Structure formats: C-alpha cells, structure tokens
Amino acid sequence: MKYLILLRPKHWVKNLFLFVPYFFSGSFFNLKGLFFLFIGSLAFSFMASSIYIVNDWFDINFDKMHPVKCNRPLASGLISKKIAAIIICSLIVLSHTLGCILTIRFLIVLDIYFIVNLFYSIGLKNISVLDIFILATGFVLRLIAGGVIAAVALSEWIIVMVFLLALFLAIAKRRDEVLISLTLGKEIRKANKGYNLDFLNVLLALVASAIVISYLIYTLSPDTILRMGSHKLYYTFVFVLSGLFRYLQLTYVYHDTGSPVKVFYTDRFIQISVVLWILTFFTIIYCKDFLDYMIGP
Incomplete structure (x- = not known):
C-alpha cells in the first residue's frame, strides 16, 4: 500500500487530457487511435509518478510540517530515499519503453514534461507565480502529447x-x-x-x-x-x-x-x-x- 501511495495513481486521472484532442476530432470510436492514446497515457502516468516522488524527496522537511502530507511515505519514513531512487529510475525507464511504441515527437514532449517538472521540484516551485505557471504548463504538455499521438492539430x-x-x-x-x-x-x-x-x-x-x-x-x-x-x-x-x-x-x-x-x-x-x-x-x-x-x- 505504501508504494501505491508513493506513486499516487489517483493523480493519473490528469492524463485523461491526452484524450481531449481525439475526442474533439470526431474520431473517438477509432479503436486503434484509442489504443495508442492509452499507451501514451500510461507512459505519462509513469513519468508523472516519478516526478511526484522526486517532488516528495525535495519536500520532505516541508511535508513533515503539513497536517496531511506528513503521512506521505517519504515524509513519514515508511520508504527510504534509496528505495525511492530505484523506483524513480524504474518508472522513467518504463515510461520511455512505452513511449518508444509511439512516435519520437511524443517522446520529446514526454521528456520536456520531465525536465520542466524536475527543475520545478529542485527549486522553481519556490518562486511565487512561476510555480503555478509551471503546474499549468504540465496540463498543456499533456494536451500537446495527445494531439501528437492522435495526429490532431490543436x-x-x-x-x-x-x-x-x-x-x-x-x-x-x-x-x-x-x-x-x-x-x-x-x-x-x-x-x-x-x-x-x-x-x-x-x-x-x-x-x-x-x-x-x-x-x-x-x-x-x-x-x-x-x-x-x-x-x-x-x-x-x-x-x-x-x-x-x-x-x-x-x-x-x-x-x-x-x-x-x-x-x-x-x-x-x-x-x-x-x-x-x-x-x-x-x-x-x-x-x-x-x-x-x-x-x-
């Protein structure tokens, strides 16, 4: 259970934004397209989970003071930093493996998402106003990734x-x-x-x-x-x-x-x-x- 909490699978619902371009294209019943979008959403989910763990890593001290976040596996000490690092690397590899089934353009968007959020976790989240803009950009990147997979112009x-x-x-x-x-x-x-x-x-x-x-x-x-x-x-x-x-x-x-x-x-x-x-x-x-x-x- 502690590993599931670390991965935050409930947050994978955000990756439904990948399906938005396809829905508006009028081709939503094309099963082949839906399959590739499902693969893309899984790739994004695993990459997002790796970022969640990275963010928790850098937020340990602040999370310990939070009335709810103090119960997170890293903040509470249920999972060590060493184990968390292994999980992060595994998720990144798994995400890229799934991404390789799709297109190079999708992998580029996926890596941009990871890099932007990595810098966010390392320090950009501490800059007021910029932090919320970066969070919003993550949703736009999901939308762009969906458009790339579905070959739909946004x-x-x-x-x-x-x-x-x-x-x-x-x-x-x-x-x-x-x-x-x-x-x-x-x-x-x-x-x-x-x-x-x-x-x-x-x-x-x-x-x-x-x-x-x-x-x-x-x-x-x-x-x-x-x-x-x-x-x-x-x-x-x-x-x-x-x-x-x-x-x-x-x-x-x-x-x-x-x-x-x-x-x-x-x-x-x-x-x-x-x-x-x-x-x-x-x-x-x-x-x-x-x-x-x-x-x-």
Whole structure:
C-alpha cells in the first residue's frame, strides 16, 4: 500500500487530457487511435509518478510540517530515499519503453514534461507565480502529447482554455495552503511567502473570468462552428459555469480545494457537471442528425 501511495495513481486521472484532442476530432470510436492514446497515457502516468516522488524527496522537511502530507511515505519514513531512487529510475525507464511504441515527437514532449517538472521540484516551485505557471504548463504538455499521438492539430483556443483551467486549479490549491499556513502559524511552502489571501482571491476572480470569456468566444467562433459542424456548442456553457461556481464555492465557503484530484473524486456536483458537459459535447459532435431532428438545425 505504501508504494501505491508513493506513486499516487489517483493523480493519473490528469492524463485523461491526452484524450481531449481525439475526442474533439470526431474520431473517438477509432479503436486503434484509442489504443495508442492509452499507451501514451500510461507512459505519462509513469513519468508523472516519478516526478511526484522526486517532488516528495525535495519536500520532505516541508511535508513533515503539513497536517496531511506528513503521512506521505517519504515524509513519514515508511520508504527510504534509496528505495525511492530505484523506483524513480524504474518508472522513467518504463515510461520511455512505452513511449518508444509511439512516435519520437511524443517522446520529446514526454521528456520536456520531465525536465520542466524536475527543475520545478529542485527549486522553481519556490518562486511565487512561476510555480503555478509551471503546474499549468504540465496540463498543456499533456494536451500537446495527445494531439501528437492522435495526429490532431490543436486550436489555439483549446490550449488557452486548458492552460487557464489548470492555472485556476493551481491558484485555488495555493490559497488552501496559505490558509493552512495561517492556521499553523508557519510556512509549509517557500513559494507561499509571495502569496496572501487578497492576492490569490484577485487571481482566482481574474482567471475564472478569463475562462468564462474564452469558452464563450470558443463556442461562438465561426472557425469552431465550421470545424465541429454545429453552432450548438454554446449549449455546453452552462455546465462550465456551474462547475466553476461550485469550485469557487468549495474554495471560498468550504476551504476545501487543497487537492483538485480529491475534489474530482469526491464532489458529486463537480462530477455531474463534468459528465453532463461531456455528454452534451458528445451529442453535438457525434449525434448531429439526432440533435437536429429533436430541436432543429
């Protein structure tokens, strides 16, 4: 169990972003493409787990002071640094082995992800503002990797929106950490010295507004309508808005956004919003004739 906790398999859900370009391409039922995307997501999952362990390695002292992270295998001493180093190397080799089944371009994206996050773990995470930008970049790299595997060109809007969404989640996470620091009376992360609640509240409002505006522009864009073959994409906007509202409620009212992955797995409102968004988009892209028959072209 301690090794599973070290690998954080629950966080592998983030690698579903690799499937996003394929979903929007209208070719989601091509099983060969899905198989290669599955291989790619596994490669990214193993590489991400190696980074999680590296990050835990450099965060041991801070994690020991955290009310929840103190229970992590490295911080609690359940797993030694020597064993952790062996696991890191094994995961990197396994990730590259799977990546070799795909393309060189995918391997390049995979290695860029590893290098960026390695530097993040070593020290860049201690630089306020830059830290959240690097976290958001990781999601964009997943998106690019998915586009490379599926041979799908990414629109500038999908890249911008994924970056903004990841930035929003990272800011909410930092806000939760600042609240914990205030409660404990000590810093649990060096980068948090450059943050306070007022600053993070402004950033959350700014990024949330940018997400809403960007999404509306995307769904109403003539280029998007032409590519998707439908002008009904704006129907999905209500689920994006409800999901954002709920996350802001969790952030400001319940102070429970320290782990976006935990929110995704446990919050029914968020889950329903995501599922309805996917189903609506699926119907618009893959069931155009049925939708036109039901509500008109």
